[in-house]
Amino acid sequence: MINKLYDTSLGLLTDLYQLTMAYGYWKSGMAEKEAVFNLYFRKHPFQGGYTVACGLGSVIDYIKEFRFDASDLAYLASLEGSDGNPLFEPAFLEYLGALRLACSIDAVAEGTVVFPNEPILRIQGSILQCQLLETPLLNLINFQTLIATKAARMRQVAQGDVLMEFGLRRAQGPDGGMTASRAAYIGGVDATSNVLAGKLYGIPVKGTHAHSWVMTFDSELEAFETYARYLPNNTTLLVDTYDTIQGVKNAIVVGEKLRERGHDLGGIRLDSGDLAYLSIEARHLLDAAGFHTTQIVASNDLDEHIMDSLKIQGAKISVWGIGTKLVTAFDQPALGGVYKLAAIRDPGGEWSYKIKLSEQAVKVSTPGIQQVRRYRDNAGFIADMIYDIHRHHPQEASMVDPYDFTKIRQFDSETEFEELLMPIFKEGDLVYRLPSIEASKARVLQQLSCFHQGVKRLVNPHTYPVGLEKELFDIKTNLVIRARSVSKS
Numbered sequence: 380m381i382n383k384l385y386d387t388s389l390g391l392l393t394d395l396y397q398l399t400m401a402y403g404y405w406k407s408g409m410a411e412k413e414a415v416f417n418l419y420f421r422k423h424p425f426q427g428g429y430t431v432a433c434g435l436g437s438v439i440d441y442i443k444e445f446r447f448d449a450s451d452l453a454y455l456a457s458l459e460g461s462d463g464n465p466l467f468e469p470a471f472l473e474y475l476g477a478l479r480l481a482c483s484i485d486a487v488a489e490g491t492v493v494f495p496n497e498p499i500l501r502i503q504g505s506i507l508q509c510q511l512l513e514t515p516l517l518n519l520i521n522f523q524t525l526i527a528t529k530a531a532r533m534r535q536v537a538q539g540d541v542l543m544e545f546g547l548r549r550a551q552g553p554d555g556g557m558t559a560s561r562a563a564y565i566g567g568v569d570a571t572s573n574v575l576a577g578k579l580y581g582i583p584v585k586g587t588h589a590h591s592w593v594m595t596f597d598s599e600l601e602a603f604e605t606y607a608r609y610l611p612n613n614t615t616l617l618v619d620t621y622d623t624i625q626g627v628k629n630a631i632v633v634g635e636k637l638r639e640r641g642h643d644l645g646g647i648r649l650d651s652g653d654l655a656y657l658s659i660e661a662r663h664l665l666d667a668a669g670f671h672t673t674q675i676v677a678s679n680d681l682d683e684h685i686m687d688s689l690k691i692q693g694a695k696i697s698v699w700g701i702g703t704k705l706v707t708a709f710d711q712p713a714l715g716g717v718y719k720l721a722a723i724r725d726p727g728g729e730w731s732y733k734i735k736l737s738e739q740a741v742k743v744s745t746p747g748i749q750q751v752r753r754y755r756d757n758a759g760f761i762a763d764m765i766y767d768i769h770r771h772h773p774q775e776a777s778m779v780d781p782y783d784f785t786k787i788r789q790f791d792s793e794t795e796f797e798e799l800l801m802p803i804f805k806e807g808d809l810v811y812r813l814p815s816i817e818a819s820k821a822r823v824l825q826q827l828s829c830f831h832q833g834v835k836r837l838v839n840p841h842t843y844p845v846g847l848e849k850e851l852f853d854i855k856t857n858l859v860i861r862a863r864s865v866s867k868s
């Protein structure tokens with residue numbers, strides 16, 4: 380997508396410091412050192428209790444396309460350091476031109492519900508290649524995960540109602556609009572007004588009409604009649620241009636004519652005023668005129684909280700049109716996903732585990748080559764345990780709460796589980812078949828149905844347990860103690 384918009388290869392879609400570090404690794408002979416990085420976030424967005432992973436489809440496209448073409452290298456050759464000399468020497472640019480990604484990537488499937496500090500992606504490869512990927516991987520995963528989560532929250536509130544995404548006009552540019560449409564669909568909306576997203580991603584496209592259509596005619600009735608005459612199978616009439624109640628009555632007049640011609644009034648749309656009161660009044664008028672199946676669509680700066688309030692107020696809305704607040708993730712415009720080094724292989728072939736210290740315990744990174752195990756019982760998911768695949772293949776496992784080491788849970792070998800990270804690329808080769816967008820969408824609903832209702836609450840949700848397997852917890856604790864004493868000496 381980005382490629383089409385900008386007509387370039389994608390190697391330069393990174394921060395300059397990734398390239399300067401890559402140069403440093405190359406110059407110092409460290410470029411091929413094997414490393415493992417994890418991509419994860421530390422806090423759920425929207426003060427929520429869960430997050431929906433999204434963006435792997437774009438990551439796969441990106442990795443497949445990754446290269447530096449001649450024009451990229453010419454641009455890099457033009458960059459200068461503070462002394463006015465070229466930043467990068469020609470031999471390094473030649474190296475970049477010949478570079479083919481050979482990383483191994485494990486990831487959770489799109490549509491998987493994930494929690495703070497769990498790796499969504501694990502990247503293993505040469506330190507130089509892993510480092511170059513930091514920025515694009517975060518760019519691709521952070522935004523799509525954020526939007527999929529926002530849409531999933533709206534889906535939880537909407538229950539079986541229809542959700543339409545109307546956000547393209549307010550999205551963060553064309554690419555923001557396109558990726559938001561895709562992520563919102565996976566997260567839980569049923570359709571988009573974004574026609575290009577319909578074409579490229581196979582998302583159903585739907586829509587009504589704007590106020591300008593009504594304003595173009597001498598009367599609202601004439602506007603409705605004309606629309607219904609030429610689009611009799613797409614008649615959702617926007618009734619609030621002048622007077623909403625009169626608008627509903629005009630829509631009913633047109634609905635009767637549609638019925639005489641063998642069609643029906645599909646819906647009316649409310650786009651201002653008190654949506655609870657107006658939808659209840661509109662439902663009365665429509666039902667009294669025999670239009671029981673005509674849908675009431677609502678739009679106007681909606682988000683999950685207003686939708687929830689409208690439901691509590693008994694609003695008779697069955698279709699929700701949501702734009703700005705969804706595609707811009709209005710109340711939290713970024714997910715704070717990070718990409719941290721977890722291990723480096725020594726010349727002897729042994730892994731050396733790495734941590735990034737922080738004053739805040741919650742920000743200390745977890746070392747090791749991690750996998751996430753999601754345990755379940757008959758009622759649903761019970762806990763996630765992060766463990767190190769090289770240290771422990773736990774049949775029976777002890778899981779430590781990383782923020783309170785006195786809290787330990789035991790899992791016996793009978794407890795059912797699934798492993799969340801799956802191989803996507805093996806040394807550069809794609810080994811994963813991306814599920815259809817429909818399958819990823821279904822996964823969100825299926826996953827969420829297995830979590831306790833409290834985790835899904837909009838306000839003050841229950842914290843789902845995520846812990847470290849005991850051996851990994853001990854490794855981390857020892858590294859922290861050692862790093863703190865080294866930093867003091």
Ligand SMILES: Nc1ncnc2c1ncn2[C@@H]1O[C@H](COP(=O)(O)OP(=O)(O)OP(=O)(O)O)[C@@H](O)[C@H]1O
Nearest residue numbers: 650651652653654655656679680681685688689692
């Ligand atoms: N019954 C309701 N309960 C809670 N929020 C509501 C209710 N009805 C509408 N809203 C929300 O209140 C906000 C109203 O927006 P605003 O104050 O701009 O009024 P408006 O109806 O759009 O006015 P205008 O006639 O100028 O278009 C919107 O976000 C809308 O979704």
Ligand SMILES: O=P(O)(O)OC[C@H]1O[C@H](OP(=O)(O)OP(=O)(O)O)[C@H](O)[C@@H]1O
Nearest residue numbers: 545650678679680681700701702703704
């Ligand atoms: O409110 P959103 O969730 O972003 O949904 C999309 C909105 O976009 C359109 O109007 P627009 O906002 O362009 O104009 P209006 O507010 O004057 O109706 C449409 O009528 C919706 O109200």
Ligand SMILES: O=C(O)c1cccnc1
Nearest residue numbers: 545572585586587588700
């Ligand atoms: O089809 C609609 O009703 C629509 C499309 C985009 C934005 N607002 C509304």
Ligand SMILES: [Mg+2]
Nearest residue numbers: 678679680703
């Ligand atoms: Mg508006």
